Amino acid sequence: MAGIQRTLFSASRNAIRSQFQRRTLPIVVAAHSSYPRLASTMAPKLKDPSLFKQDVCYVNGEWVKAKSGKTFEVRDPATDKLIGTSPEFDANDTRLAIAAADTAFENFRHLTGRERSKLLRKWYDLMVENHDDLATLVTWENGKPLADAKGEVTYAANFFEWFSEEAPRIYGDTIPSSVPGNRVWTIKEPVGVCGLITPWNFPAAMITRKIGPALAVGCTVVCKSPGETPFTSLALAELAHRAGIPKGVVNIITALDNTPQVGKVLTTDPTVRKISFTGSTPVGKLLMKQCSGTLKKLSLELGGNAPFIVFDDADVDLAVSGAIASKFRSSGQTCVCANRLYVQRGIYDEFAEKFAAKVRDEFKVGNGFDGSVTHGPLIHHRAVAKVDEHVRDAKAKGAKALVGGQKMPDLGPNFYQPTVLTGMTGDMAMASEETFGPVAGLFPFDTEEEVVKLANSTVVGLAGYFFSRDLHRVHRVAEHLEVGMVGVNTGLISDPAAPFGGVKESGFGREGSLYGIGEYQITKMVTYGGMGKPLQK
Known part of the structure; x- marks a missing residue:
């Protein structure tokens, strides 16, 4: 991992790690009665108030x-x-x-x-x-x-x-x-x-x-x-x-x-x-x-619609960590977030179980000023509505929520549970639309040729990710993905020294x-x- 990526994400990972050495928390953590207290006791204060410029x-x-x-x-x-x-x-x-x-x-x-x-x-x-x-x-x-x-x-x-x-x-x-x-x-x-x-x-x-x-x-x-x-x-x-x-x-x-x-x-x-x-x-x-x-x-x-591909020769634990970093960074509100997670059928169940366990056990949703929180709100209610629409569409067409899948009104109007869906299919909205929220849909695939075709079947091409230990495959797939940026065996690609941008739309x-x-x-x-x-x- 590049130095700037370590700088960008190590603080949050360390906070999460220390927290979960003490206890394990579900993703739904705050009751309605605690929400007003949380809001009132966490009013931010600046060391230099002159940096806050109103009007x-x-x-x-x-x-x-x-x-x-x-x-x-x-x-x-x-x-x-x-x-x-x-x-x-x-x-x-x-x-x-x-x-x-x-x-x-x-x-x-x-x-x-x-x-x-x-x-x-x-x-x-x-x-x-x-x-x-x-x-x-x-x-x-x-x-x-x-x-x-x-x-x-x-x-x-x-x-x-x-x-x-x-x-x-x-x-x-x-x-x-x-x-x-x-x-x-x-x-x-x-x-x-x-x-x-x-x-x-x-x-x-x-x-x-x-x-x-x-x-x-x-x-x-x-x-x-x-x-x-x-x-x-x-x-x-x-x-x-x-x-x-x-x-x-x-x-x-x-x-x-x-x-x-x-x-x-x-x-x-x-x-x-x-x-x-x-x-x-x-x-x-x-x-x-x-x-x-x-x-x-x-x-x-x-906009993007980033594919995240896990081949059956991948290090599954490394792929799970990469997917967590890519998909749930900023609660899924980045243009390079993994949007379609393709997992080869031979390791699909293993990956899904480990991935869902991390989301279930290691995420805490709430006010960002709470030091134990790992994921905050979405930016506004319209973002929540889009995420919820995508989840409901997937469920109606046969997807199963291993974790999450609901709004969190007890926390406030802009919160949504980090969600992992299995049984995703190509006719679901998430297959073609960018969700821009904390929802990971896992699509099964069988062959390299099939998944590259699926990954490229979109009008956009910003970022793509894949995990494999086959060196020949690494070069082959990296060259065939129709995106401007590729992450191989990593879910993090941002770096001031690296060119950032896409192709197609x-x-x-x-x-x-x-x-x-x-x-x-x-x-x-x-x-x-x-x-x-x-x-x-």
């Missing part, structure tokens, strides 16, 4: 309100209590942010790579210093357990560290010319003002993964933060201000009801030369269509790694003539 956005180095004065409410998904309010930016507010980024670009692009590196490094250092407060904000507005939130903040900060190290190493090329006397070389230049649109499931990491490379190469940004989780991004903006990021280089704006008009301005304004979006495939298609009028550069990281472009740098650059070719004839002996 303001960060534009041109200043904290500003929406011109209309309108705000929207943000609620804790665990308790449904009000966290605070954030500005409802509209089209005009967005244009002002774009103008600020455009003005700042003319100076920022000419800083040296080393100067930009130092700014990103300072921002990274401040994230490390304020790690606990940032994690508190993530748990408060997203709901994930605090151990997971701490892992996310470390992961998010590491993007700034990674790209701070890339900033001084942006090279062009010298190209041999086919024309005698000519010289050809290339220059890498920043594309310009970038519009960044990020999701709620990783409110810290999805922003830094986009802003890091943009600033490293000399771009300026307008980042539309998610309406469900704006406060983490605004805290990051405060740290950018403290780091000395020049005004107008980083602009963080918020909206909920006005999200469509904000997105339309970002995609149609000719000043914006690049859009990077992480979210659903339908929204990605809409944004791409809107970008066509000004032919912007695009990066789209869209999961989008295009890559984030993280040295490939992520190129998404924010243009390549300028220069041909120089008049060098004369080659030297004669």
